[in-house]
Amino acid sequence: MSDTEVNTDDDKVDATNTSTNDSDNTSMTNSPSKLSESTQLILTGASDILLSPFVLVIVVVILVYSQFVNTGGASTNSFVVWALFSIVITLHAVKYFGNVQVEEILFKIAGVLMDIFYKLYDGVASIFSTLSINLSDSSSSSDSSSSSNDGENNIEDTNTSSIPDVQEEVFNIPHNTYTYDESRALCKAYDSRLATYEEIENAYESGGEWCAYGWSEGQMAYFPTQKSTFDELQKTVRQKNNCGRPGVNGGYMANPNLRFGVNCYGVKPEMKNTDEALMSASKVPHTTRQQTIKSSTKIQKKIDEITISGFNYNSWNAYEKI
Numbered sequence: 152m153s154d155t156e157v158n159t160d161d162d163k164v165d166a167t168n169t170s171t172n173d174s175d176n177t178s179m180t181n182s183p184s185k186l187s188e189s190t191q192l193i194l195t196g197a198s199d200i201l202l203s204p205f206v207l208v209i210v211v212v213i214l215v216y217s218q219f220v221n222t223g224g225a226s227t228n229s230f231v232v233w234a235l236f237s238i239v240i241t242l243h244a245v246k247y248f249g250n251v252q253v254e255e256i257l258f259k260i261a262g263v264l265m266d267i268f269y270k271l272y273d274g275v276a277s278i279f280s281t282l283s284i285n286l287s288d289s290s291s292s293s294d295s296s297s298s299s300n301d302g303e304n305n306i307e308d309t310n311t312s313s314i315p316d317v318q319e320e321v322f323n324i325p326h327n328t329y330t331y332d333e334s335r336a337l338c339k340a341y342d343s344r345l346a347t348y349e350e351i352e353n354a355y356e357s358g359g360e361w362c363a364y365g366w367s368e369g370q371m372a373y374f375p376t377q378k379s380t381f382d383e384l385q386k387t388v389r390q391k392n393n394c395g396r397p398g399v400n401g402g403y404m405a406n407p408n409l410r411f412g413v414n415c416y417g418v419k420p421e422m423k424n425t426d427e428a429l430m431s432a433s434k435v436p437h438t439t440r441q442q443t444i445k446s447s448t449k450i451q452k453k454i455d456e457i458t459i460s461g462f463n464y465n466s467w468n469a470y471e472k473i
Contacts, residue, residue: 320418412460
């Protein structure tokens with residue numbers, strides 16, 4: 152083998168070693184790439200300080216002092232000194248016997264710690280973000296549910312307000328047709344009962360009048376007359392006594408078989424055409440209501456055929472105008 156060939160082989164070996172060292176340096180250099188320049192400078196300075204011979208001497212002196220001079224002993228301080236001494240010795244051993252740059256080790260440790268920190272941070276942030284989204288969704292769903300409920304309530308309120316309140320009142324069934332016992336049965340057929348004197352008086356004070364005797368509770372027969380109607384009747388000769396006097400007329404009837412109309416108390420039925428015709432015939436009756444119609448003594452089988460008086464000559468009932 153010639154000298155030229157030997158030199159060539161040596162050059163190949165040197166090139167191989169050089170490429171290996173370059174790859175090692177490249178891997179060590181790329182490891183701290185995720186660290187900022189300021190962080191790298193701090194870690195480099197820390198490694199220089201820890202590897203300084205002066206630091207080693209100072210640590211040894213402190214260790215000896217804490218062990219032999221300070222006889223009182225402080226376990227915590229001693230532990231800290233021993234830990235610092237162990238770190239310094241380890242770093243020196245790694246550098247001089249392992250031929251490894253200490254700052255590179257610190258870079259790697261710092262990189263691992265930062266990776267752990269960022270993963271923890273991302274995990275916590277993801278949890279809080281999920282909670283925030285869930286809370287936002289639940290809040291929006293509750294708001295939409297509340298608004299839909301409000302809308303339903305508004306619809307119900309509107310529907311309810313459009314329906315007039317059903318109120319109980321005194322209503323008169325005219326014509327001298329019914330005995331006292333029949334009058335009670337007739338009111339029951341209208342899901343009502345015989346009206347009392349107090350209820351008829353309240354109707355009078357509210358403007359009610361119908362100028363037709365009606366059986367009432369306690370075998371009484373009453374009808375109310377307003378003063379305006381009484382005054383109008385006084386202008387005539389034949390009719391001035393047709394509706395009695397202003398106020399509630401009537402009283403106790405000893406004979407229950409007398410035939411009168413009926414004063415019931417309950418929800419007044421809706422007005423029929425015959426009822427409206429009776430109301431609009433005349434505001435001042437030309438004959439007594441007791442003499443208008445003569446009919447049989449039995450209650451008609453068809454209740455729709457029965458005529459009912461208005462609350463007065465202008466209103467069908469006590470709370471609603473026609």
